Amino acid sequence: xxxxxxxxxxxxxxxxxxxxxxxxxxxxxxxxxxxxxxxxxxxxxxxxxxxxxxxxxxxxxxxxxxxxxxxxxxxxxxxxxxxxxxxxxxxxxxxxxxxxxxxxxxxxxxxxxxxxxxxxxxxxxxxxxxxxxxxxxxxxxxxxxxxxxxxxxxxxxxxxxxxxxxxxxxxxxxxxxxxxxxxxxxxxxxxxxxxxxxxxxxxxxxxxxxxxxxxxxxxxxxxxxxxxxxxxxxxxxxxxxxxxxxxxxxxxxxxxxxxxxxxxxxxxxxxxxxxxxxxxxxxxxxxxxxxxxxxxxxxxxxxxxxxxxxxxxxxxxxxxxxxxxxxxxxxxxxxxxxxxxxxxxxxxxxxxxxxxxxxxxxxxxxxxxxxxxxxxxxxxxxxxxxxxxxxxxxxxxxxxxxxxxxxxxxxxxxxxxxxxxxxxxxxxxxxxxxxxxxxxxxxxxxxxxxxxxxxx
Amino acid sequence: xxxxxxxxxxxxxxxxxxxxxxxxxxxxxxxxxxxxxxxxxxxxxxxxxxxxxxxxxxxxxxxxxxxxxxxxxxxxxxxxxxxxxxxxxxxxxxxxxxxxxxxxxxxxxxxxxxxxxxxxxxxxxxxxxxxxxxxxxxxxxxxxxxxxxxxxxxxxxxxxxxxxxxxxxxxxxxxxxxxxxxxxxxxxxxxxxxxxxxxxxxxxxxxxxxxxxxxxxxxxxxxxxxxxxxxxxxxxxxxxxxxxxxxxxxxxxxxxxxxxxxxxxxxxxxxxxxxxxxxxxxxxxxxxxxxxxxxxxxxxxxxxxxxxxxxxxxxxxxxxxxxxxxxxxxxxxxxxxxxxxxxxxxxxxxxxxxxxxxxxxxxxxxxxxxxxxxxxxxxxxxxxxxxxxxxxxxxxxxxxxxxxxxxxxxxxxxxxxxxxxxxxxxxxxxxxxxxxxxxxxxxxxxxxxxxxxxxx
Numbered sequence: 001x002x003x004x005x006x007x008x009x010x011x012x013x014x015x016x017x018x019x020x021x022x023x024x025x026x027x028x029x030x031x032x033x034x035x036x037x038x039x040x041x042x043x044x045x046x047x048x049x050x051x052x053x054x055x056x057x058x059x060x061x062x063x064x065x066x067x068x069x070x071x072x073x074x075x076x077x078x079x080x081x082x083x084x085x086x087x088x089x090x091x092x093x094x095x096x097x098x099x100x101x102x103x104x105x106x107x108x109x110x111x112x113x114x115x116x117x118x119x120x121x122x123x124x125x126x127x128x129x130x131x132x133x134x135x136x137x138x139x140x141x142x143x144x145x146x147x148x149x150x151x152x153x154x155x156x157x158x159x160x161x162x163x164x165x166x167x168x169x170x171x172x173x174x175x176x177x178x179x180x181x182x183x184x185x186x187x188x189x190x191x192x193x194x195x196x197x198x199x200x201x202x203x204x205x206x207x208x209x210x211x212x213x214x215x216x217x218x219x220x221x222x223x224x225x226x227x228x229x230x231x232x233x234x235x236x237x238x239x240x241x242x243x244x245x246x247x248x249x250x251x252x253x254x255x256x257x258x259x260x261x262x263x264x265x266x267x268x269x270x271x272x273x274x275x276x277x278x279x280x281x282x283x284x285x286x287x288x289x290x291x292x293x294x295x296x297x298x299x300x301x302x303x304x305x306x307x308x309x310x311x312x313x314x315x316x317x318x319x320x321x322x323x324x325x326x327x328x329x330x331x332x333x334x335x336x337x338x339x340x341x342x343x344x345x346x347x348x349x350x351x352x353x354x355x356x357x358x359x360x361x362x363x364x365x366x367x368x369x370x371x372x373x374x375x376x377x378x379x380x381x382x383x384x385x386x387x388x389x390x391x392x393x394x395x396x397x398x399x400x401x402x403x404x405x406x407x408x409x410x411x412x413x414x415x416x417x418x419x420x421x422x423x424x425x426x427x428x429x430x431x432x433x434x435x436x437x438x439x440x441x442x443x444x445x446x447x448x449x450x451x452x453x454x455x456x
Numbered sequence: 457x458x459x460x461x462x463x464x465x466x467x468x469x470x471x472x473x474x475x476x477x478x479x480x481x482x483x484x485x486x487x488x489x490x491x492x493x494x495x496x497x498x499x500x501x502x503x504x505x506x507x508x509x510x511x512x513x514x515x516x517x518x519x520x521x522x523x524x525x526x527x528x529x530x531x532x533x534x535x536x537x538x539x540x541x542x543x544x545x546x547x548x549x550x551x552x553x554x555x556x557x558x559x560x561x562x563x564x565x566x567x568x569x570x571x572x573x574x575x576x577x578x579x580x581x582x583x584x585x586x587x588x589x590x591x592x593x594x595x596x597x598x599x600x601x602x603x604x605x606x607x608x609x610x611x612x613x614x615x616x617x618x619x620x621x622x623x624x625x626x627x628x629x630x631x632x633x634x635x636x637x638x639x640x641x642x643x644x645x646x647x648x649x650x651x652x653x654x655x656x657x658x659x660x661x662x663x664x665x666x667x668x669x670x671x672x673x674x675x676x677x678x679x680x681x682x683x684x685x686x687x688x689x690x691x692x693x694x695x696x697x698x699x700x701x702x703x704x705x706x707x708x709x710x711x712x713x714x715x716x717x718x719x720x721x722x723x724x725x726x727x728x729x730x731x732x733x734x735x736x737x738x739x740x741x742x743x744x745x746x747x748x749x750x751x752x753x754x755x756x757x758x759x760x761x762x763x764x765x766x767x768x769x770x771x772x773x774x775x776x777x778x779x780x781x782x783x784x785x786x787x788x789x790x791x792x793x794x795x796x797x798x799x800x801x802x803x804x805x806x807x808x809x810x811x812x813x814x815x816x817x818x819x820x821x822x823x824x825x826x827x828x829x830x831x832x833x834x835x836x837x838x839x840x841x842x843x844x845x846x847x848x849x850x851x852x853x854x855x856x857x858x859x860x861x862x863x864x865x866x867x868x869x870x871x872x873x874x875x876x877x878x879x880x881x882x883x884x885x886x887x888x889x890x891x892x893x894x895x896x897x898x899x900x901x902x903x904x905x906x907x908x909x910x911x912x
Contacts, residue, residue, distance in 0.1 A: 029615075029617065030615050033614045033615050033616075033617075034614050034615050158489045158490050158891070159485075159486050159489050159490050160489075161485065161489075161839065161840050161841060161895065162841075163891075196890075196891060197890065358814070358870050358872050360841060383617065384617050385617060385618075385816060385843075385844070387841075387843040388841070414814050414870065416814050416889055416891045416892050416895070417889050417892070420889070433872055433873050433876070434652075434653065435614070435619075435652060435872045436872050436873070439617065439872070
């Protein structure tokens, strides 16, 4: 589009007449869009440090870097580390896989799922049985599954507008597919990547063997959506084809790592604690710019904005960068454990862990009264095109955080593109738009400002 | 993010109790997300045809392709072309430009602005005077401008949440900079690209010499934002540096081209016409996937969805792919001219020309009564996260369309990323997300369905 003066305004008629709040939100968004540090921090984390899988060198460096940046920021009363033991899973050599269809060999892109065991050094070769669900395993039974590779190929449902619903519904194949298929004697599982698009990226993510005896563990890998389409098509022509895959991943002993915490002491009620955070660890195929570098730098930005606009919170604000969300959740568990031990009173916690995309609003875990109070602030956010104040999941690292009375929230960015990048090799810095990232930080800061001022 | 079942729902409590409308919108969105053709059409337009600047081979091919696709779709009662004479501007050889700062030479990325004249074959070399606004020219006057290249370097204002406001406010430099600087004896103008980001893409777009005598025309080009930053910095150190640029663009005689129109005849009131469209032409540096391939295929998709859900509109629906929006607006003018000549009664017109990003809503040119009626449908759109029902600009091709009583609307997608791509070499197919494109088409279809059913 072009042609001359384009004059339209998203009219913002606020029914909430707190003009100081309107001004404060304006100052917050203005800071974020004109004077923020988050994009630069993310650039460093992504391009200078790289992936941050728990226990990796990158994770260590990210702890040091974010701690140092929070210290120089001058927005915190103290910055400290919280020790936590985390699992250390290592991918090893790059995985290989192909379809052997008679004489025709077709290479496909796979990656071992986090927590998976390796194949033997020679790899696994077996016939494939394609299924659409875990339930189907039961119907097929040991007779049809034993000795085979189970291929979970149910796509994410494109009909959901909210992409996370489709992720939730298709995710059991990745999380529990290997565990369930092993019970029927499968020798491995291949899982369609949790990605709406057809492309060549395999998407990592954790799998769990649950309480399966160790000797029954079978190797499991994600296959790119293009790879899944090819495999499925070839299986229709030749159900007897063979699939080969090889991976050398392994689990080492748990290692010491850290949650990184910056604390602004409350000026009036310092015993009331408000948490804002993301998770510092990422999967290892890329630098985790959306998942969850974005959430970390946005959380740090909250403190930076408060400093720049001169806002002194009444309650204690903690920016918490959790370790090990992706494959264990040990950072979140440790934070909760110490909070209970120290008798801390958390009144609010927010996590940003859905990507650095244009923010649309929040989902809340809150009692009805608190939710009703918060929902009244919705009009204040209208000028910033924030419109979702829903009840729902907050964030993996805070979901178990309990306190006398606590409201928990998740930032809800636009979800359409998230699964193009999620846990894959293309979750890189160039996939993050600076303005979208900044708008997310401003949106988080604005809600924290309001809750700090008015309570829950 | 990862960890187990993520359960949140954007609750959609509709106060509008037309359950058939709710069902119809659900069917529309479902079709768009599971069974649409628009992404495939765009793939062809972008990757098989390429740029579609008015008068180019690409524009011709796009006319043929979209007409043929509309014919085979089987959704229209007739598909036809509307003749229109359009300007033919040709970029010629790739432009070159550098800063000569003493002995140091720095190449920078530029592109001639659409409609600009060429430099001489040797190029232009001159001292540079940097300004922030057209108004500043007046203050400087002929004395300080004559013989120099004027460098317009006012950035797009990052503080606006709505990116188009910043585009509007910075756009005068591109549209009128050359015309105004010529009056003070400048030998050329260099304009900072209309792009929030710092990158190496020069962004094209039309310039106008207005009623300046032809002999006073001076060449004008856009410089990438990185180039603008470098030039500005070097000018601070050495205001006497020289800038060189060379471009060989030229204007040929107007040529015959076409608007492409598909028409579904209304089942009850066929004389009432509803238009939905985008513009088929694009700038020439890329394939114009967002601007405005997206709008064209979304408009075509409206007819496809109606066919698939079996909806027969009461009023006549015209899908109009306008030619020459970018550098003349002749397609829109011609459509309007023929509408008046044929005494047509348009009740509604909508354009999608703001990119194929996640839709947020609409902006309306409507009388208060019609606007109030339409605004009542807002709740029907909540499940689809559509929340902007604003008054404002509709679209360049329909803005002058007049009728007895007409409502005009523009689709309003999320605007944050648009100017990363707008008129630049990276406005390509890979920058468009399939789901975002489809959601836009569904949103357009839903509004057309409601207006068709209830009137304005």
